Amino acid sequence: MSLLSESEARAILQKTLSFSKADECQVSLSGARAGNLRFARNTVSTSGGSDTLSLAVTSSLGRKSGAATINEFDDASLERAVRSAEELARLSPENPEFMPAIGPQTYLEPQAHFEATAKVTQEDRVRWAAASIGHCKERKLTAAGYLSDSARFSALANSKGLFGYQRRTDIDFSVTTRTEDGRGSGYALADFNDASRLDAGGVTAIAARKALQSREARAIEPGKYTVILEPSAGVTLVNLMLNAMNARLTDEGRSFLSKAGGASRVGEKIVDERVNLWTDPMNAELPGNKWGSDGRAQRRTDWIQGGVVKNVGYTRFWAKQQGRDENAAPPPAFGRSIMGGTDTPLDALIKGVKRGVLVTRLWYIRAVDPQTLLYTGLTRDGTFFVENGEIKFPVKNFRFNESPVIMLNNLEALGRPQRVENSLIPPMVLRDFTFSSLSDAV
Amino acid sequence: MKRRHFLQTTGLATGSLLLPQWTRAAAALAAKDPLAVARKKQLADAALNAATKLGATYADVRIGRYLNQSVSTREQKVEGVSSTESYGAGIRVIAGGAWGFFATNELTPDSIARAAAQAVAIAKANAKIQTEPVVLAPQKGVGETAWRTPIRTNGFAVPLADKVDRLLAANAAALKAGANFVNSQLFLVNEQKYFASTDGSYIDQDIHRIWPTFLATVTDPKTGRFQTRRSISAPSGRGYEYLDADPRHKLAPVGDTTVRYTDSYDLIEDATLAAQQAKAKVSAKSVLAGQYDLVLDPSHLWLTIHESIGHATELDRVLGYEANYAGTSFATLDKWKSGNFQYGHGRVNFFADKTQPGSLGAVGYDDEGVPTKRWPIIKDGILVGYQKTRDQAHIVGQAESDGCSYSQHWSDVQFQRMPNVSLEPGPAPLAPAELIKNVERGVYIIGDGSFSIDQQRYNFQFGGQLFYEIKNGQIAGMLRDVSYQSNTQEFWNSCSAICDRRDYALGGAFNDGKGQPPQISAVSHGSATARFDKVNVINTARRI
Secondary structure (H helix, E strand, O other): OOOOOHHHHHHHHHHHHHOOOOOEEEEEEEEEEEEEEEEEOOEEEEEEEEEEEEEEEEEEEOOEEEEEEEOOOOHHHHHHHHHHHHHHHHHOOOOOOOOOOOOOOOOOOOOOOOHHHHOOOHHHHHHHHHHHHHHHHHOOEEEEEEEEEEEEEEEEEEOOOOEEEEEEEEEEEEEEEEEOOOOOEEEEEEEEOOHHHOOHHHHHHHHHHHHHHOOOOEOOOOEEEEEEEOHHHHHHHHHHHHHOOEHHHHHOOOOOOEOHHHOEOOOOEOOOOOOOEEEOOOOOOOOOOOEOOOOOEOOOEEEEEOOEEOOOEOOHHHHHHOOOOOOOOOOOOOOOOEEOOOOOOHHHHHHOOOEEEEEEEEEEEEEEEOOOOEEEEEEEEEEEEEEOOEEEEEEOEEEEEEOHHHHHHOEEEEOOOEEEOOEEEOOEEEEEEEEEEEEOOO | OOOOOOOOOOOOHHHOOOOOOOOOOEEOOOOOOOOOHHHHHHHHHHHHHHHHHOOOOEEEEEEEEEEEEEEEEEOOEEEEEEEEEEEEEEEEEEEOOEEEEEEEOOOOHHHHHHHHHHHHHHHHHHHOOOOOOOOOOOOOOOEEEEEEOOOOOOHHHOOHHHHHHHHHHHHHHHHHOOOOEEEEEEEEEEEEEEEEEOOOEEEEEEEEEEEEEEEEEEEEOOOOEEEEEEOOOOOEEOOHHHHHOOHHHEEOOOOOOOOEEOOOOOHHHHHHHHHHHHHHHHOOEEOOOEEEEEEEOHHHHHHHHHHHHHHHHEHHHHHOOOOOOOOOOOOOHHHHHHOOOEOOOOOOOEEEEOOOOEOOOOOOEOOOOOEOOEEEEEEOOEEOOOEOOOOOHHHHOOOOOOOOEEOOOOOOOOEEOOOEEEEOOOOOOOOHHHHHHOOOEEEEEEOOOOEEEOOOOOEEEEOOOEEEEEEOOEEEEEEEOEEEEEEHHHHHHOEEEEOOHHHOEEEEEEEEEEOOOOEEEEEEEEEOOEEEEEEEEEEOOOOO
16 A cells, blocks of 8 residues: 555654664655556557555764665564665765754645545546547547556655655646648647546647647748747746756856856846746645655745746755755745736737747757756647737747747736646747747648 | 565655755665576566466566666765665556556565556556557567676676765866866666566566766856856766776867767866866857858767657657657658658668667667667668567568667566667778868867757757867867757758768767656667768857
């Protein structure tokens, strides 16, 4: 049984800590029951399941640490894991950036566990896939998609009295539909914590419509265009910028936030004043985790407010080094962006665009220059020319070279945020987005 | 003695195991207690018998012991040491014409039989919507056999202190040579895989890989600018001897560029050069955008090969199995069937293999028990082959797998992954310096950098580590802000010269990603320095 209750998890953690002879000991325990189903060519291809439970012990002797993992839970195994971590700590080099274990934390209580997801069966997965495939077959389209679901718990404790327990469920579905002649392709995705909200057929209908609309794409000249980035297109660039907002790299002079003379852009306006970017574990649409990778409690953090950089992420060591309170300085972010928007739906946003390109998805996004946060990548699975507020015709895909910082300075309008890829992102209208070449890919 | 089984400590999100951010030293309690071959056979038979009894028409089992070690440092500090071991078994079956898969870390005959039953149940559920029953290319059982990477020194047996000292020595060299920051890592992998199938194969393999790498950074506080230079080492299918810095495996620099490496790597020399070169990049000339003849070193060209030849000729992409994630391919079946699709210039020949010594892809058998081989992909510029697994061969009217099945872990299902795909060196004697002599206006690129390609593998953009301007056959100084964009077919047809075998070197990726859920695999690509005419170079400098 991989999904332990709070009391079961606490008992194992406390038993493990009782074996410790080190200066400090931290233990974490996690379990997951997960399944997935993949389909392509309108039929199932592969699928699998897993049921896992494991425990990690970290022991510290002075400034030296070692960790061990195990997935057997009798007393002898737990003690052996502790002894092994202690042995490794003795063998490890001293870490000059060692930080002592954190003390007890007050964690928020995000509600991320839903029984409907925890109870998903292989038959459910097959049913969702069948709905998606059926929709495509009726329209002479070919579906390729992926469904994955999981129910997880995690717990942590240490010799300083820290304890935490949380559980969550997740379900993700995405589908690419292609016309039989290979000249049209559409994509849509959805992710939830509550599986009862998943409508695989509805998601597929969006992708199917895009596939049918994207046939007979015309080539238009690459260059600078006003773009409407759907949330599924904008999400990666926004998250990449958030992840790069790192205090240490900024202070060391090797971040896009670094400035001449050792100064930084923290506290300065770097993008349009309508841009607000934050993370918040308590957002009901995007419930987060109680703690981050170092055990500190997760709180709402405003990263960009009114276009101004309000915060950058600190490891515990760097917070101490810079004389900051580690509980006030936010840990470095990793995705889960929430970007503020408006109530304007996508259709209405499109109506306001005189001449531009509607982008469904950006693909193969890679860093080109960390100095300016320049990225390259391509449009994919539904790219359309918009004129006088209407989608006129599909266009061939483009390669872009653009920085999210420049892009968010060129903001024209924001729409209603939507959850995609574990983030909440609005559709965005942006002027002068740089398309540098054409791609023949469909 | 009761056996301990362990999971990798690579979980993410909420379920991840909490390890200290500054160091990740994970022990593997079962490290001294591998399973005996006889025991693995007994377990494998338990799985195969259970699956067959429940109606599977085919079954295979992979019992894996995966060792991973990494050491990370920055400047004169050790940031982390991670050593993980993972034991378990994955069982794949065909029932009702559909695949089913289930994995367990409980290695007893009972639990492995239960996992086999789960795999059969999943296959039967899937069969309800299966419209293309799985057909396997025949594969004669090979009986009981074994294969191991021919290493001289097992990196896992080398004391941790030696690895730490090497990295810190490289960091010291880079700092002394002018770097402000340097991060270095050493990665070691050992896959101990036992494969058995209902075809009658029992294959025990011991596979080793190693990857030393670093990033040197030079900052200029006056301007706020910074530049980096990453190592030009290739990850390798070798043991710890790869770090011996054997001078016989160095290639002399062309003019005032950099030393290049083939079968052995000099970490300290490269770190020293990297710091000097990162410093030079800060004040290097920003490239003028336009068309240039490109001269591409093997440490760079491997990645262009990987993206534009390797991925484009994966048969699962061509057939649409990867349409939702990695994409499809422009190298469609009609182009292959025509027998005259000019993928590249007539001098361009690509071969695929899983046999090159020192390559990341080298194994004796793939993950469905097929013996490995070498075969042509592009011959005299024409598309002639793909990369296939057993369940794909019949779709293209063939009767044999190419041995391209791989899974990253016992808990993941195997599927088609890229073998080594390499460019044949030119037949006539030609060294890089001689090749450059004939270039009037060009850019010489060493090392891999930014990379991006579309989902059908037409349009690509690549950066690099070192860029040198070529003027009238001479190296004329360093450039920065360079990326080139092209179209796969156009690019390979513009190939106007390939150096000879003396210049051949492997590059590669430790973590090539594909599939849903995503899996990584390691793959090498060999080439000699090659020239490409009139390629579009863009300037990537921006102001924010």
